Every structure is written in structure tokens, then in C-alpha cells.
Amino acid sequence: MTERFGHVFPLSRLSVPHLGDIRPIGGVGVTPARGDEVACLIAARLDAGVFTKVAFVNAHCINLAFEHEEYRSALADFLVLPDGVGIDIASQLLFGQPFPENLNGTDLVPFLLAQLRPGLRIGLIGAQPGVAEAAAAGFAAEAPQHVYLPISHGYFAEGAETDAVLAKTRVLRPDIVLVALGVPRQELFIARHMTRRETTVAIAVGALLDFKAGRVPRAPPLVRHLRAEWVFRLCAEPKRLWKRYIVGNPRFLAHILRERRRRSAADSL
Numbered sequence: 001m002t003e004r005f006g007h008v009f010p011l012s013r014l015s016v017p018h019l020g021d022i023r024p025i026g027g028v029g030v031t032p033a034r035g036d037e038v039a040c041l042i043a044a045r046l047d048a049g050v051f052t053k054v055a056f057v058n059a060h061c062i063n064l065a066f067e068h069e070e071y072r073s074a075l076a077d078f079l080v081l082p083d084g085v086g087i088d089i090a091s092q093l094l095f096g097q098p099f100p101e102n103l104n105g106t107d108l109v110p111f112l113l114a115q116l117r118p119g120l121r122i123g124l125i126g127a128q129p130g131v132a133e134a135a136a137a138g139f140a141a142e143a144p145q146h147v148y149l150p151i152s153h154g155y156f157a158e159g160a161e162t163d164a165v166l167a168k169t170r171v172l173r174p175d176i177v178l179v180a181l182g183v184p185r186q187e188l189f190i191a192r193h194m195t196r197r198e199t200t201v202a203i204a205v206g207a208l209l210d211f212k213a214g215r216v217p218r219a220p221p222l223v224r225h226l227r228a229e230w231v232f233r234l235c236a237e238p239k240r241l242w243k244r245y246i247v248g249n250p251r252f253l254a255h256i257l258r259e260r261r262r263r264s265a266a267d268s269l
Contacts, residue, residue, distance in 0.1 A: 020100070025090045026062035026255055027072050030080050032091075032099050035108055038081065039115045042201060046116065046175055051196040053078040054203040055187050056105045059086030059252040060244050064184055066255055071184035074191035078204075081108070085227040086249065090256045094263065102227065105205045106218070109178065110142060118145035123169060123199065126154035126180030127209040134213035149174055154181045162193060169198045176201045180209040 019041065020032035033041075045052045055078040057065075065072040081103040082088065088098040113122065122139065124132040136148035149172045152165045169177065177199040179186045186204040194202045210216040218224070219232035234245045 023091055023095050023099075025057075025087065025094060026065050026259065028057055028062060028065050028075050028080060030057060030082050030087065030091075030099070033081065033103065034101050035103060035111055036115075038079075038103065038108065039112055041079075042112055043116055046120070046200055049196070049200055051199075052201045053190050053194070054081065054201065055079070055190075056081050056083040056103065056108075056204070056206070057087060058084035058104075059090075060248050061183050062087070062090070062255065063248050063252050068184055071187060074184075074187055077191065078187065081105075084230065086252055088227075089253070093256055093260050105203065106208050106211055109203060109205055109208055110139075113139065113143040113146060116146075120146045120176060121149060121172070121174040122146050123149045123151045123172060123174030123177040124180070124209060125151045125165065125169075125177060126182075126186065126205075127213070127215075129153040129155065131209050131213045131215055132180075134215070135209040138212040138214065151177070162189075166193055166198060169194075174199050176203065178203050178205045178208065180205050180207065182206065 019037060022029035022031055024030075042052065042054075044050075055061075055075060057075070057080055061083075065075065082091070082099040082101075083104040084102065088102070092098050113120075124136055126132065127135070130153070132150035132153060136150050139146070139148050151169055151172060151174075156162055156165055177194065179190055179194075179202060181189055181204075183204075183206065186206070190202045190204060207216055211218055217236065219229040223229055223232050230245055234241050
């Protein structure tokens with residue numbers, strides 16, 4: 001049964017949804033959807049064997065997309081989902097409405113694992129050595145109906161080391177691979193290297209493995225409900241994240257306001 005996102009009903013009784021029209025934000029097409037709709041879509045893609053790439057974008061990701069052409073272009077071939085209050089503000093400014101739900105990967109991926117048919121093989125790539133193994137144990141405690149396969153830490157170089165990771169992935173044959181290499185490396189890794197030979201669904205998950213392994217704490221539920229998890233993370237890791245949030249958030253808003261002015265000018269012609 002679906003519970004965390006949207007309505008409550010068996011996935012088996014849902015038809016594959018038609019997701020909302022993509023909303024271009026900062027050159028990235030973001031899909032408006034509810035969590036239950038995404039779960040149905042992923043379930044259908046898995047059953048049909050259709051290779052699918054999934055990413056989540058927040059304000060920081062849009063800032064990177066403005067500067068990083070390969071990252072921006074790569075996302076055109078992903079199912080891109082909205083993550084965070086900044087993306088909602090952008091949607092409100094550009095399209096007059098927020099997204100139906102906040103679909104951050106840290107909450108959505110465990111929800112997906114709880115809803116999808118049992119017996120899936122879930123591969124884990126990324127984070128520091130040992131984190132994938134600890135995260136696998138964390139996932140198994142919450143959704144033991146699947147098999148969790150730590151494939152590699154995230155400290156591998158392009159070339160022979162990447163080839164070895166891909167070869168191991170093909171041997172293990174996971175149905176889903178969770179890639180936690182940080183933005184934009186994780187999306188570029190999926191775009192450059194992952195195909196139906198490695199998996200059916202590849203999901204870029206950011207810090208999810210660190211959270212699941214207990215290495216990085218999540219914000220308390222009330223903070224998450226208030227959509228202020230970024231403040232909690234900034235306080236927890238100020239040296240690493242101050243530039244992303246203190247400098248990045250105003251930059252993001254400036255980008256979006258300029259985009260809004262351009263659209264308004266074009267509409268007036």
C-alpha cells in the first residue's frame with residue numbers, strides 16, 4: 001500500500017500514470033508528479049525492462065546546470081523530480097503553482113523500495129569505503145523483501161577503475177542501482193556509463209547512502225515538515241555547505257527572477 005506520498009491504495013490496482021507536463025527551470029525539465037505516480041511508473045518500467053534514469057534537482061542543482069552544459073544536457077534524458085522548497089518557489093514564480101509533492105530522494109527511494117514487488121536486486125555505488133555495506137544493512141532492516149548488493153565505494157577514477165565497477169555491476173545484475181557520487185558526478189556517471197546491460201533503473205541519490213548508513217544525521221521530522229532541512233544540514237556541516245546555501249540560494253533566486261523576466265518579455269511580443 002502507498003502511504004508516505006499521496007493516497008493509499010495497492011500499486012497493483014493503478015494504471016501507469018500520465019505524469020504532468022514537464023516544467024523547464026533553469027534549462028532543466030522537471031516533472032510534476034506525486035510519489036505514488038512515480039512508484040507506479042518505476043514498477044511498470046521494471047516489469048517491461050525499460051531502461052530508466054532518475055535524478056532529483058534542488059536549487060543547488062539548478063545553479064550547477066546554469067554553469068555545466070554537460071550536466072544540463074544529460075538531465076534531458078532523465079526523469080527529473082523536484083527536491084526542496086527552492087524548486088517549489090521557482091515553479092510558483094515561473095508557472096504560477098508549486099509542484100504536487102516534494103520528491104527528495106532520501107524519502108522517495110525508501111518509499112519506492114517499500115512499494116515495489118519483492119525480490120528485487122538493489123545495487124549500491126558511492127560514498128566512502130564501507131558506507132555502501134552499512135547502507136545495505138540499513139535498507140535490509142527496513143525493506144527486507146529485496147536483496148542489497150554493495151558494488152563499490154565512490155572513490156574510483158575514470159578508465160580502468162570505472163570499467164571494473166561496471167563489470168561488477170553487470171555480473172551482479174541489479175534491477176535498480178542507487179548511485180551516490182554527488183552532483184553532478186553521479187548524473188554524469190549514469191549518463192556516460194550505465195545502460196540496460198548494467199541495470200533497468202539507475203537513480204542518482206546524493207547523500208542517501210550516508211543517511212542510511214547513519215554516517216550523516218537527518219533533520220528532525222518537524223524540520224523536514226517545515227521544509228527547512230537545508231538549514232539543519234548547513235548547521236551540521238557549515239564548512240562544506242556554507243557556499244552552497246549562503247551564496248547559492250540568492251544566486252538561484254536571481255537566476256529564476258531573470259528567467260521570469262525573459263519569459264514575460266517574450267510573452268509580451
